[in-house]
Amino acid sequence: MxxxxxxxxxxxxxxxxxxxxxxxxxxxxxxxxxxxxxELGLTGTxxxxxxxxxxxxxxxxxxxxxxxxxxPAAQAHGSxxxxxxxxxxxxxxxxxxxxxxxxxxxxxxxxxxxxxLAAVHLLEKKAEPTQAEIREGLAGNLCRCTGYMxxxxxxTKAARQRVAK
Amino acid sequence: MASSNERHIVxxxxxxxxxxxxxxxxxxxxxxxxxxxxxxxxxxRSKIARGNIKxxxxxxxxxxxxFVVVTAKDIPGKNCIALILxxxxxxxxxxxxxxxxxxxLLAHADRHKLRKAVDAISIEYESLSxxxxxxxxxxxxxxxxxxxxxFKTFLVEKGELDSVWSEAxxxxxxxxxxxxxxQLYIENNGVxxxxxxxxxxxxxxxLQCPYYVHKALMALCGLPEHKVRxxxxxxxxxxxxxxxxxxxxxGHAALLAIKSGRxxxxxxxxxxxxxxxxxxxxxRTRHRTAVRKDGKILGGExxxxxxxxxxxxxxxxxLSRGTIHAGxxxxxxxxxIRTRAIATNTPPHGAFRGFGAPQSLFAMxxxxxxxxxxxxxxxxxxxxxxxxxxxxxxxxxxxIHEKIDLDSLLSRALELSDYHTKKxxxxxxxxxxxxxxxxxIATFLHGAGFTGSGERYLNSLxxxxxxxxxxxxxxxxxxxxxxxxxxxxxxxxxxxxxLPYECVQIAQPDTTVVPNSGPTVASRxxxxxxxxxxxxxxxxxxxxxxxxLLGDNYTPEQFCAAxxxxxxxxxxLNSEVRYEAPPGVYWDDEHYRGEAYAAFAWAVYVAEVSVDxxxxxxxxxxxxxxxxxxxxxxxxxxxxxxxxxxxxxxxFALYEKVVWQDGHMFNNQMTNYIMPTSADLPPIRVFFExxxxxxxxxxxxxIGELPMDGPAPAIVNAVEDxxxxxxxxxxxxxxxxxxxxxxxxPVATSSLPGTxxxxx
Numbered sequence: 001m002x003x004x005x006x007x008x009x010x011x012x013x014x015x016x017x018x019x020x021x022x023x024x025x026x027x028x029x030x031x032x033x034x035x036x037x038x039e040l041g042l043t044g045t046x047x048x049x050x051x052x053x054x055x056x057x058x059x060x061x062x063x064x065x066x067x068x069x070x071x072p073a074a075q076a077h078g079s080x081x082x083x084x085x086x087x088x089x090x091x092x093x094x095x096x097x098x099x100x101x102x103x104x105x106x107x108x109x110x111x112x113x114x115x116x117l118a119a120v121h122l123l124e125k126k127a128e129p130t131q132a133e134i135r136e137g138l139a140g141n142l143c144r145c146t147g148y149m150x151x152x153x154x155x156t157k158a159a160r161q162r163v164a165k
Numbered sequence: 166m167a168s169s170n171e172r173h174i175v176x177x178x179x180x181x182x183x184x185x186x187x188x189x190x191x192x193x194x195x196x197x198x199x200x201x202x203x204x205x206x207x208x209x210r211s212k213i214a215r216g217n218i219k220x221x222x223x224x225x226x227x228x229x230x231x232f233v234v235v236t237a238k239d240i241p242g243k244n245c246i247a248l249i250l251x252x253x254x255x256x257x258x259x260x261x262x263x264x265x266x267x268x269x270l271l272a273h274a275d276r277h278k279l280r281k282a283v284d285a286i287s288i289e290y291e292s293l294s295x296x297x298x299x300x301x302x303x304x305x306x307x308x309x310x311x312x313x314x315x316f317k318t319f320l321v322e323k324g325e326l327d328s329v330w331s332e333a334x335x336x337x338x339x340x341x342x343x344x345x346x347x348q349l350y351i352e353n354n355g356v357x358x359x360x361x362x363x364x365x366x367x368x369x370x371x372l373q374c375p376y377y378v379h380k381a382l383m384a385l386c387g388l389p390e391h392k393v394r395x396x397x398x399x400x401x402x403x404x405x406x407x408x409x410x411x412x413x414x415x416g417h418a419a420l421l422a423i424k425s426g427r428x429x430x431x432x433x434x435x436x437x438x439x440x441x442x443x444x445x446x447x448x449r450t451r452h453r454t455a456v457r458k459d460g461k462i463l464g465g466e467x468x469x470x471x472x473x474x475x476x477x478x479x480x481x482x483x484l485s486r487g488t489i490h491a492g493x494x495x496x497x498x499x500x501x502i503r504t505r506a507i508a509t510n511t512p513p514h515g516a517f518r519g520f521g522a523p524q525s526l527f528a529m530x531x532x533x534x535x536x537x538x539x540x541x542x543x544x545x546x547x548x549x550x551x552x553x554x555x556x557x558x559x560x561x562x563x564x565i566h567e568k569i570d571l572d573s574l575l576s577r578a579l580e581l582s583d584y585h586t587k588k589x590x591x592x593x594x595x596x597x598x599x600x601x602x603x604x605x606i607a608t609f610l611h612g613a614g615f616t617g618s619g620e621r622y623l624n625s626l627x628x629x630x631x632x633x634x635x636x637x638x639x640x641x642x643x644x645x646x647x648x649x650x651x652x653x654x655x656x657x658x659x660x661x662x663x664l665p666y667e668c669v670q671i672a673q674p675d676t677t678v679v680p681n682s683g684p685t686v687a688s689r690x691x692x693x694x695x696x697x698x699x700x701x702x703x704x705x706x707x708x709x710x711x712x713x714l715l716g717d718n719y720t721p722e723q724f725c726a727a728x729x730x731x732x733x734x735x736x737x738l739n740s741e742v743r744y745e746a747p748p749g750v751y752w753d754d755e756h757y758r759g760e761a762y763a764a765f766a767w768a769v770y771v772a773e774v775s776v777d778x779x780x781x782x783x784x785x786x787x788x789x790x791x792x793x794x795x796x797x798x799x800x801x802x803x804x805x806x807x808x809x810x811x812x813x814x815x816x817f818a819l820y821e822k823v824v825w826q827d828g829h830m831f832n833n834q835m836t837n838y839i840m841p842t843s844a845d846l847p848p849i850r851v852f853f854e855x856x857x858x859x860x861x862x863x864x865x866x867x868i869g870e871l872p873m874d875g876p877a878p879a880i881v882n883a884v885e886d887x888x889x890x891x892x893x894x895x896x897x898x899x900x901x902x903x904x905x906x907x908x909x910x911p912v913a914t915s916s917l918p919g920t921x922x923x924x925x
Contacts, residue, residue: 043197044190046401048351049435053835056351084190097188101180104801107809108647109187110352110401116188139844142835144349144402145647147812148843149851150805 015076017042018086028074033057035073036083044084044113048142055141058114059083065121065140084113087120095158096120105154107145115141119155128159174660175863178801182651182671183399195355195371195398196432203357204233205276206421206431209269209286210441211261214295214510214828215309218259218268224285232282233272233425240420242387246412246478247380250316253476253513255385255416261290262309263475263512264829265441267413272421272429295510297828299449299472302507309475310508316473317481317506319488321560321757324499329464333455337536341452341528342894343877345472345823346445346816347830348517349840350646352401354410354442355432358418365392366419371400372411374684375642375674381412382419397674400646404813405516407646408686409479410442439833443515444823446471446483446506450491450528460540460550464499467491469525473506474513480506483514485616486687487521489761490874492560493529494571494610495551500560511828516686518810519873522611523817530607530878531893534885544882545584548575548608563760568856574791575608575769581852582771582789588886595887599778602786603887607879608769612762613867614689617752620744620763626680627697629658630739631705633732635725637662639671639698640739641682643690647809648869649802650690656798657695657862661702664721680741688867691798692764695862697742704740747860763860766868768792770811770875773847774883781899781906783819783884785847788876795858795866803868808849810872816840818877822896 014023017040024039036042036059045068048056052067059068060082087094096119099105106112115138122129122137129137134155135148143151186192221236223229237244237258244258245251257268271282295309296302302314310316330336356370365388372378375395382393395415400407414431421429433441454465469491473480484506491502537547552571558564579585584604591602614620628640639658645651655669662669672678682694709715712734714727731738752759773787790807797803820839824831832838857864881892890905 037197042190043193046194046352047196048353049835051435051834051836054351088189093185093188100188101184102801104178104181104805106181106184106187107649107805108350108352108400108402109183109192110194110350112187113190135843139842142351142840142842144351144404144813144840145809146805147808147810147841147849148846149808149849150801151843 011074013073013077015078016080018082026073028072030073031069032071032073032076033068036068042083042085046110046113048110053142054111055118056111056114058117058141060117060121065118084116087116094120095161096123096154099154099158103154103157104150105146111141111143115143115151122155123159123162128163129155172660172663172665174656174666175798176796178799179652179656179666181649182655183645192399194352194401195357195369198357198369198398200357200359200428203428203430204272204274204421204425205279206270206272206418206429207279207283208267208417209271209283211257211264211266211268212288213261213290213292214264214297215262216260216290216292218257218261219289219291221269221286221288227282227285231273233421235270235420235424239424240385241423242385245384246416247384248377248409248412248478249481250477253478255413263510264827265512267417270417270421272425295828297509297511297825299470299507299509302509309510314508315505316477316508317484319484319504319757321488321500321502323497323560323562324464326464326466326499326501329455329499333463334458335456335539337454337456337532337539339452339532339535340893341450341531343448343524343527344896345447345514346517346821347439347823347838348404348406350402350404350406353433353435353438354407354414356411356415356418357428357430358415358422359428360419360422360426365394366422367394367396368415368419369396369398370411370415371407372397373400373403373407373644373646373686375644375676376681377409377684378412378415379676381416385416386419386423393676395676397644400644403646404518405520405686406443408516408684410515435835436833439838440830441512443513445517446473446480446514446521446524448487448524450525452528452532454532454536456536456540460536460542460547462495462497462551464497467500467502469502469504471506471521471524472509472514474509474511476513478513479516480514482616483516483521485521487525488757489561489612489616490522490610491525491529493526493533494553494608494767496553496557497560502560509828511825518813519870520687522870523814523873523877526609526874527878527895530609531881534882544606545575545579559761561761562758567764567858569767569793571608571767574767574793574854578606578769578771578789578791581791581850582773582787584771587773600775601778601887602773602775603883603885605772605774605879605881605883605886606769607875607882609874610765610767611688611867611871611874613692613764613766614762615687617759617761618754620693621746623683623744625683625694625697625744626741627682627694627701628680628739628741629698629701629705630737631728633729635668635721635728637664637669637702637705639669640679641694641698642674642676642679643682643694644674644685648806649799650685652802653691653798654695654698657699658702661699662706662724664724668721688869688871691865692858692861692867693744695865696860697744699862701740701742704742705738708738708740764795764858764866766792766794766866766871768871768875770879772876772879772883774880774887776884776887776902781902783897783902785815785880788847788849789852790849790872791852791854792871793854793856794868794871795861796855796864797853798863798865803853804851806868807851807872811849811876812841812846814873814876815846815880818880818895819897822898
């Protein structure tokens with residue numbers, strides 16, 4: 001699933017990742033997923049299918065939830081990228097991360113980074129989503145371990161806690 | 166600090182050991198690892214199903230001197246994946262027996278260059294006639310494996326079957342099919358291998374069974390035990406799909422590393438993983454059952470056949486579990502179960518959660534509904550009249566000693582699902598609605614641990630060690646891949662040592678560090694390995710107490726001081742325990758008779774479905790999963806195991822269809838092989854009963870595979886209840902429903918008297 005080759009010219013791409021500005025010289029068509037993982041060492045973003053079906057490589061690009069396996073790196077130029085590594089505030093976990101831990105939302109963990117980003121995105125759009133909205137909001141992120149029930153529970157719990165604050 | 170109170174850690178939902186790393190993205194999977202000078206590996210695979218390799222040619226426009234090329238000739242040891250029969254080559258040398266069979270390996274520092282290089286190798290074959298169906302394999306007009314295309318057969322016999330047919334009021338026949346299913350772990354198969362002559366081969370990988378890979382690499386590389394090291398990395402889902410296959414991919418990476426002298430990473434992309442690796446065995450089951458007028462089973466014949474693909478791999482063991490579960494949780498006074506695993510020219514089918522039981526239990530539970538119709542009683546009543554009871558024997562003549570009460574379990578499940586009220590309501594509403602609703606049940610059992618004498622052969626060894634800092638480490642080869650192995654085994658050790666959960670850690674499975682506690686399969690970890698961990702931990706306590714360093718009641722600080730003193734005097738503090746078969750357990754491998762499993766988990770599942778007669782899609786609207794699993798060691802993890810398994814089994818029943826084209830998976834993408842999303846599933850409501858189990862740690866039984874067994878028949882039973890048409894094959898897709906509803910007259914459910922034949 002790698003579309004770039006040596007022969008293609010490289011270009012300068014700059015974007016903000018988890019609050020830090022990064023400037024890179026890369027193939028413009030390199031997948032953003034590979035740039036994050038291989039150039040920037042942000043291996044928390046996972047590859048599951050390489051075709052935008054599973055959502056394991058989900059990140060936030062200017063606040064939008066995207067599959068980083070489908071985004072050419074050049075498209076990220078000038079944008080603001082958030083990966084799983086940028087979700088916790090230092091040693092303090094995000095309420096969603098806490099809730100995933102407590103409710104059993106993470107089993108094998110491979111879909112978890114993308115799932116948490118999808119949940120972050122969902123709660124940003126809708127502070128207190130209904131069950132139907134949670135199901136819909138996470139439908140682009142596949143999990144093979146949990147059957148999703150404990151993920152729904154985690155999202156509901158985190159949403160309630162945030163609203164209560 | 167008060168400490169004399171016993172700590173109760175088992176049975177509570179402590180935080181998952183590696184949970185924090187997983188929710189922050191810090192957990193290290195094999196693709197997150199890079200070694201200096203590392204190359205990437207790729208596999209050149211067969212494009213045909215069966216034939217002889219004539220020539221291999223390399224396109225001269227590719228600078229081949231930049232690549233490492235490995236063929237079967239480069240294999241230092243034996244060209245096989247050592248497992249049971251050792252019939253599967255690591256690289257095909259002269260002939261190929263399935264599409265995608267590995268023939269050649271390539272490595273290069275730039276992984277982008279590999280795909281083109283793979284395509285630049287052309288292989289000419291002399292094609293041979295392939296076998297792509299059970300029927301063709303059974304005919305034996307083309308022999309593709311051994312002398313009769315048969316990997317394994319079993320025969321289970323109980324009672325006097327010949328006399329039952331004349332006594333029967335009804336003889337009910339049925340034929341049932343299940344399709345292949347892809348495990349679809351979200352992390353694809355992957356490994357990194359390195360080699361140096363002094364240390365030998367090291368493999369880091371995504372895998373379930375470090376010692377399976379260890380054994381396979383010793384044979385393949387011709388290396389002694391101490392020159393092969395296998396390390397399990399964080400593993401992103403497995404479900405059986407990383408039981409035997411990692412030996413293959415690890416072998417490939419090891420061969421490339423040996424030849425190049427550099428570390429080599431092979432991580433499949435999704436398409437390669439789906440097309441080339443194992444799936445659940447497709448199956449066909451035939452039932453012929455003699456039933457009394459009141460619905461009591463007198464006896465029956467069950468014929469169960471599974472498609473093993475091109476090589477034997479684990480098919481004999483999958484067949485064994487399918488065989489033993491084929492009679493369900495019912496009492497058979499007489500039975501004859503004949504089973505076979507046979508060869509076809511597809512990639513070998515392999516381990517997948519449930520391991521043969523979901524296949525034969527699908528047939529049994531569909532057939533029970535069929536018998537109910539023939540007898541003219543309800544699906545509930547037919548089960549109540551035939552449930553196994555304590556003191557009775559299973560099909561293998563294992564006496565049920567536990568106090569299981571399936572009748573009450575069923576009653577509770579019906580209550581939890583509001584079964585009767587809904588049935589009444591749907592009977593009225595279905596008359597006028599284009600959305601037909603139905604209820605279906607499945608009652609079943611699942612044996613924990615290896616079958617029969619398996620655990621005795623495994624001879625598992627477990628260690629627990631304590632350091633001078635008082636930190637306890639559990640040493641097992643049991644792997645974490647989401648189920649909660651790390652957490653549960655640490656809970657057990659902490660409770661045995663009366664220490665806080667935080668004081669116990671688990672070692673990363675590494676064959677140079679942990680003993681062989683057996684493979685992480687067969688729902689055996691909590692029950693069997695857990696029990697050994699409990700004894701090994703108790704051993705530490707005993708050693709400290711015998712050395713008069715520790716009394717009965719102690720604080721973690723006192724424990725720590727005692728460890729420090731002990732280690733100062735003796736160098737180390739560790740305790741090892743080896744498996745001992747429980748007394749009085751008898752298993753006859755030759756006649757397939759006796760105590761098949763140390764314990765069974767029991768379950769009743771209820772599905773509520775609607776069938777939309779406009780789109781022909783089936784939706785599961787509610788799902789109740791009630792099970793007796795002994796002691797629940799960790800409620801959150803246990804619930805997660807069940808709901809995850811149910812979701813996977815809903816996929817097995819309604820969505821997941823492997824489309825075969827000449828033995829090759831045609832839809833090898835997540836785009837066209839459909840697994841359930843968060844929007845597709847019903848509320849999965851999980852309930853437990855806890856009767857305990859004398860053989861398991863704290864009374865635990867196995868639960869990992871159980872939830873895979875019941876949902877498919879419960880759902881298809883519910884679909885029949887909704888639309889009155891019989892379906893005996895899964896996956897059941899909208900197109901299958903459409904076709905059947907166009908052609909078949911509905912059967913009046915629960916009210917069909919007389920003998921019926923050919924329920925297909």
